[in-house]
Amino acid sequence: xxxxxxxxxxxxxxxxxxxxxxxxxxxxxxxxxxxxxxxxxxxxxxxxxxxxxxxxxxxxxxxxxxxxxxxxxxxxxxxxxxxxxxxxxxxxxxxxxxxxxxxxxxxxxxxxxxxxxxxxxxxxxxxxxxxxxxxxxxxxxxxxxxxxxxxxxxxxxxxxxxxxxxxxxxxxxxxxxxxxxxxxxxxxxxxxxxxxxxxxxxxxxxxxxxxxxxxxxxxxxxxxxxxxxxxxxxxxxxxxxxxxxxxxxxxxxxxxxxxxxxxxxxxxxxxxxxxxxxxxxxxxxxxxxxx
Amino acid sequence: xxxxxxxxxxxxxxxxxxxxxxxxxxxxxxxxxxxxxxxxxxxxxxxxxxxxxxxxxxxxxxxxxxxxxxxxxxxxxxxxxxxxxxxxxxxxxxxxxxxxxxxxxxxxxxxxxxxxxxxxxxxxxxxxxxxxxxxxxxxxxxxxxxxxxxxxxxxxxxxxxxxxxxxxxxxxxxxxxxxxxxxxxxxxxxxxxxxxxxxxxxxxxxxxxxxxxxxxxxxxxxxxxxxxxxxxxxxxxxxxxxxxxxxxxxxxxxxxxxxxxxxxxxxxxxxxxxxxxxxxxxxxxxxxxxxxxxxxxxxxxxxxxxxxxxxxxxxxxx
Numbered sequence: 174x175x176x177x178x179x180x181x182x183x184x185x186x187x188x189x190x191x192x193x194x195x196x197x198x199x200x201x202x203x204x205x206x207x208x209x210x211x212x213x214x215x216x217x218x219x220x221x222x223x224x225x226x227x228x229x230x231x232x233x234x235x236x237x238x239x240x241x242x243x244x245x246x247x248x249x250x251x252x253x254x255x256x257x258x259x260x261x262x263x264x265x266x267x268x269x270x271x272x273x274x275x276x277x278x279x280x281x282x283x284x285x286x287x288x289x290x291x292x293x294x295x296x297x298x299x300x301x302x303x304x305x306x307x308x309x310x311x312x313x314x315x316x317x318x319x320x321x322x323x324x325x326x327x328x329x330x331x332x333x334x335x336x337x338x339x340x341x342x343x344x345x346x347x348x349x350x351x352x353x354x355x356x357x358x359x360x361x362x363x364x365x366x367x368x369x370x371x372x373x374x375x376x377x378x379x380x381x382x383x384x385x386x387x388x389x390x391x392x393x394x395x396x397x398x399x400x401x402x403x404x405x406x407x408x409x410x411x412x413x414x415x416x417x418x419x420x421x422x423x424x425x426x427x428x429x430x431x432x433x434x435x436x437x438x439x440x441x442x443x444x445x446x447x448x449x450x451x452x453x454x455x456x457x458x459x460x461x462x463x464x
Numbered sequence: 465x466x467x468x469x470x471x472x473x474x475x476x477x478x479x480x481x482x483x484x485x486x487x488x489x490x491x492x493x494x495x496x497x498x499x500x501x502x503x504x505x506x507x508x509x510x511x512x513x514x515x516x517x518x519x520x521x522x523x524x525x526x527x528x529x530x531x532x533x534x535x536x537x538x539x540x541x542x543x544x545x546x547x548x549x550x551x552x553x554x555x556x557x558x559x560x561x562x563x564x565x566x567x568x569x570x571x572x573x574x575x576x577x578x579x580x581x582x583x584x585x586x587x588x589x590x591x592x593x594x595x596x597x598x599x600x601x602x603x604x605x606x607x608x609x610x611x612x613x614x615x616x617x618x619x620x621x622x623x624x625x626x627x628x629x630x631x632x633x634x635x636x637x638x639x640x641x642x643x644x645x646x647x648x649x650x651x652x653x654x655x656x657x658x659x660x661x662x663x664x665x666x667x668x669x670x671x672x673x674x675x676x677x678x679x680x681x682x683x684x685x686x687x688x689x690x691x692x693x694x695x696x697x698x699x700x701x702x703x704x705x706x707x708x709x710x711x712x713x714x715x716x717x718x719x720x721x722x723x724x725x726x727x728x729x730x731x732x733x734x735x736x737x738x739x740x741x742x743x744x745x746x747x748x749x750x751x752x753x754x755x756x757x758x759x760x761x762x763x764x765x766x767x768x769x770x771x772x773x774x775x776x777x778x779x780x781x782x
Contacts, residue, residue, distance in 0.1 A: 308511075
């Protein structure tokens, strides 16, 4: 009988259906995140209640304390911060220099060299975990004549992720989109390349640089496979691997404590996301739709 | 997996510059170019290209694990022959295929639906958009642990939701027939936001007059969707499909924390197999390297197909 409804009624119906859809979407995506938070505040007996409580009647912070003491989360935080900051700083530096060179400097067969960078996207880290692991084992020791290998060291965690093909591509696109007359004016004024880069290109291309920086930070913080392999002792583990250790330690029953541990991992990223949501979403969609 | 696997290739355009200026900067500029690209190239070669070559060599060798000091024996394609005859590896290939197809299809269909929903002028849609995108950024390891609890058949969130519909919860992670689907659900949940945001940008790029013209022609909502929305979104859908396939090939953290590839290899995908054969029990470097090359070639084929298509693909720039 839809045709009998007036246009206004049809619109009303559409709105109601739209809001119902929004509610469903909010529940499907939000419920697991909310569940993580609310369970982290539950006592063991509240965890083992069915039907479960959505909001714990008497929220407890003790799970956080217990999680912190069960595995060394303080140490995990320090490791993750070191790995993230060093890794992102390297990627940003390497990416900016390389992107600047490909955008503004002349060189024979530049296109071929650029393809060489881009082709690295086809070799994800997952493919080369084994040879890279062996490299930090015996190869690095033999090359530099070291006493011991580099397994279970920060440099071994960070260095394989120091280059960036994606960042070079993204920032080169951003640099080449800058208005040329401003750059030419700087050249006429006698500005060298370093001054052009720091004084003009980076400030003008700030959104794309910040976007890549954020993507890099998020990826380094969340990195799991490589740190899992290359770190061997609890003291060297980053927080992503640490939460897995907590899960192993507390097992399948002390869920409140385990959820508190996952909150430790997720919180810093959620904080970054709240402040930089625009940059991240806009940057990713720009990279995808205009690339 | 934010952004790491974007495969899009812009044409390289040499920066136009006046002829006289180019001569002046000639040599100095070449040196500077090399200096600027050197760090990135150094790390790319050392940790991407060279290990790829080493991996190919390893895959053709039999490794003596007890005396690992270059005492490797060249065995030709034996490792490849072994894994392709191996029942576990064939299960792994099947798992990988189901996993990728299910994840990609579900992510794209549900992503399009949620993008269309968020494209309506409804209150609170910006908040919902931010929420939907949030799981994309959250650590997969943490997500895997949270969902291991959600799938708990007695006290988990999902058991509660199923209980509303009077459905008993299966023992998701203990049963080979359910475990892979549990992992698929989590990946779709995590990556839905990325697809949504990309589709939303695509939807907002469709010129309104196309819809108005269709309306004038008397097209109803379904026809407008079929004859305007779908064709206008096809380049973006294709891009999403390829990036999702490549990202799903690399999926590891959620599988490792949720199921560790089990039960009975039911959630072991190619990446997990490479990890397991490299560092798990009964490790075999030669077979691990061979499996890594199978992974590499599979992804390469997807990329090449994408490259071939995007050369020909129709652009609907408004």
